[in-house]
Amino acid sequence: MKILAFAASNSRKSINKDLIKYAATLLDQHDVEIIDINDYDMPIYSSDLEEAHGIPDAASSFLKKIEYADALLISYAEHNGNYTVAYKNLFDWASRADREVYQGKSIVMLSTSPGSGGAKSVLSLATESAHFFSGEVKASLSIPNFHDNFDKEKGELNNTDLVSELRAVLTSLTSTDSH
Numbered sequence: 001m002k003i004l005a006f007a008a009s010n011s012r013k014s015i016n017k018d019l020i021k022y023a024a025t026l027l028d029q030h031d032v033e034i035i036d037i038n039d040y041d042m043p044i045y046s047s048d049l050e051e052a053h054g055i056p057d058a059a060s061s062f063l064k065k066i067e068y069a070d071a072l073l074i075s076y077a078e079h080n081g082n083y084t085v086a087y088k089n090l091f092d093w094a095s096r097a098d099r100e101v102y103q104g105k106s107i108v109m110l111s112t113s114p115g116s117g118g119a120k121s122v123l124s125l126a127t128e129s130a131h132f133f134s135g136e137v138k139a140s141l142s143i144p145n146f147h148d149n150f151d152k153e154k155g156e157l158n159n160t161d162l163v164s165e166l167r168a169v170l171t172s173l174t175s176t177d178s179h
């Protein structure tokens, strides 16, 4: 199964990217491609810009990545209870090219933050709205208190309960595997 994975954060030190990289190690039977949303940088969405110049190529490139994948693994960073501006911008531009941004793909949605909330607000926004964009959310998991639960040197979760929960949600992504 070809899985496209990314953190919905433009931070070079993104903890959600750390989580994605770790989750990818648990999916070693599969072909996981991790992309960086910084590679899809675009000006802040504006209808004026769209009318004047059209939709930037980066939006189509992002949509193509999704199209070529069988499933998606996304980890959301939370800024003020919401998406990071970087992901929202990418998503908004992509939705102008194709409102069905997630193109019918199965998705596992994760989130993490340094606090006890574990970015649950943005995770809830993402899971509850995915169907409007043709995304089929198979499971979701928020990891609270990231720095307490993740060994940065080893690049892995060190909380065995959370490891089990993560394995379980990842299984729900790959259980439809017919390849």
Ligand SMILES: Cc1cc2nc3c(=O)[nH]c(=O)nc-3n(C[C@H](O)[C@H](O)[C@H](O)COP(=O)(O)O)c2cc1C
Residues within 6 Å of the ligand: 007, 009, 010, 011, 013, 014, 015, 016, 017, 076, 077, 078, 079, 080, 081, 082, 112, 113, 114, 115, 117, 118, 119
């Ligand atoms: C502007 C801003 C707002 C934030 N708001 C929240 C928040 O609402 N909830 C939360 O759990 N963390 C919040 N944080 C802390 C982030 O969870 C933390 O920066 C985290 O590292 C972001 O994920 P990332 O490293 O993957 O980008 C905020 C951080 C910033 C810079």
